[in-house]
Amino acid sequence: MAIKAVVFDFDGTLMDTETCAFDAFTGIYAEYGQSLALEAWAVGIGTRGGFDPYEELERLTGGPMDRATIKARFNEVHEANLAKTALFPGVIDRxxxxxxxxxxxxxxxxxxxAWIERHLEQQGIRSYFQVIRSSDDVEQVKPDPTLYKLAVEALGVKANEAIAIEDSVNGLRAAKAAGLFGVAVPNQVTAKMDFHDADLILNSLEQRSFEDIIRQLEQNTK
Known part of the structure; x- marks a missing residue:
């Protein structure tokens, strides 16, 4: 086995955008006297359509709400949260x-x-990525494996020659289904997920170098 590529997830893996969004909706729920359960929110992490926070808030309050107003409030708080968010420790090093x-x-x-490009440019790391595949490129997002299949194809490597770095179970499932090695790096909103399918679980990208990661994966496949 020869590892030739690494494919990163973005949200929750390079930056803690997941917590920014969760905290924004948590505050909105509190304004309506409700609580947003992390277990419910987590279903939608790494994918689309897994959880509808507007529908859940309507269920909790017992009636329809002005979704446009709530969305505008979310966008305001979310942007404020994002402005204070930097890359996770270890991202630049890796x-x-x-x-x-x-x-x-x-x-x-x-x-x-557009979302991905915006933040990569703002963080000054866009030039590191030779290939980007996003929801714009597929009909089905993660846990469907197509995003990862397209990424490794564009990089010109086989799936088993690439490592995926993921923070969510939906993302990990996509990577493994595509045939990549899966390294899970949970964040504070995904820490309780079941990553038993991961080839390796790290506390952060500071914990292990790629040299160490590749060495361990090679040992595990012997």
Whole structure:
């Protein structure tokens, strides 16, 4: 086995955008005297359509609500949260290391390309990614494996020559179904998910170098 590429998820993996969104809706729910359960929210992490926070708030309050007003409020709070959010610890180190090792670097995300490009540019890391595949490129997002299949195809490597870095079960399922090695790096809103299918679980991208990760994956496949 020779690992030639690494494909990163975006939301919740490179930046803690997942917590930004969850905290924004948690505050909105509180304004209506309700609580947003993390277990319910987590169903939609890494995919689309898994959980409708507007529908759930209507269920809890017992009636229809002005979704446009709630969405505008969410966007306001979410943007304020995002403005305070930086890259996760270890992201820059791993990107630089991957480049130094000669690994091809891709990104596969269920988010839309404009969202991804915006934040990669703002964080100054866009140039690291040779390939980006987003919801704009597929009919089905994660856990469907198509995003990862398209990413490795565009990188010119076989699926078993690539490592996926994921923070959610939906993302991990997509990567494994596509044939990639799956490294899970949970964040505070995905920490309680069941990552038993992962080839490796890390507390953060600071914990292990790619050299160490590749060495362990090679040992595990012997």
């Amino acid at each position: 990107l630089k290391e991957a480049q130094r090792l000669g690994l091809l670097i891709g990104l596969a995300s269920s988010s839309d390309r």
